[in-house]
Amino acid sequence: MLSNKEKMLIAEIWESLTPVAEEIGADALLRMFACFPGSKTYFSHLDISRGSPHLLSHGKKIVLALAEGSKDISQLTVTLAPLQIMHAYQLRIDPINFKLLSHCLLVALSCHMRDDFTAVAHAAMDKYLSAFAAVLAEKYR
Numbered sequence: 072m073l074s075n076k077e078k079m080l081i082a083e084i085w086e087s088l089t090p091v092a093e094e095i096g097a098d099a100l101l102r103m104f105a106c107f108p109g110s111k112t113y114f115s116h117l118d119i120s121r122g123s124p125h126l127l128s129h130g131k132k133i134v135l136a137l138a139e140g141s142k143d144i145s146q147l148t149v150t151l152a153p154l155q156i157m158h159a160y161q162l163r164i165d166p167i168n169f170k171l172l173s174h175c176l177l178v179a180l181s182c183h184m185r186d187d188f189t190a191v192a193h194a195a196m197d198k199y200l201s202a203f204a205a206v207l208a209e210k211y212r
Contacts, residue, residue, distance in 0.1 A: 072202060077195035078144050084192060085138035088183075092138070095179050096130020097121075102175040103168075110168050133172070140203060147206050155210045166211050169204035176200055 073081070088095055101121060104111045117125040140150050148155075177197060181188045188196075 073144060073195065073198050077198065078141075080192060080195050081144070081199045082141045084180075084184075084196065085134070085141040088134060088180075089138050091183070092131040092134035093127040094130075095176075095183055096132070096134040097126045098130070098182070099133070099172060099176040099179040100126060100130050102178055103172050106175065107168075107171045110171060113164055113168070133176075137176075137200075137203060141199065144199065144202070147202060148209070151203070151206050155207055166204075166208035169207045170201075173197075173200035173204050 100119070104114075104119060111119065114125075114129075117123075117129075119126045136151070136154060140147050143150070177193065177200065180196060181193070184192070
């Protein structure tokens with residue numbers, strides 16, 4: 072699915088974004104909540120307003136999980152196993168939300184990275200985020 076060159080590019084991108092993980096993750100979540108209001112249901116017990124500690128914390132967790140997974144994409148299922156179980160069995164998140172968040176992450180990355188988010192980077196990241204969403208949804212089958 073991903074060439075070695077794409078895997079290296081994805082790992083480099085996520086490594087460079089870890090210092091701004093809260094910002095990127097929170098931006099993607101806010102976009103998802105605005106564009107897909109039904110996704111807010113899972114966060115009704117949290118303050119998910121712009122700049123809130125809950126939003127920033129969850130956004131950071133998402134970006135750090137993406138960064139960790141990008142270190143060895145061939146082991147994505149192993150890396151994400153705890154998140155698979157938590158989202159499927161404990162939180163019972165509808166798996167469509169992983170795809171929705173992936174789309175919003177692409178937009179957030181484009182806004183943040185600007186010219187560095189080339190067509191090649193966009194295509195590689197889209198493949199990676201699709202794989203990430205698919206792996207998280209595996210436990211639902």
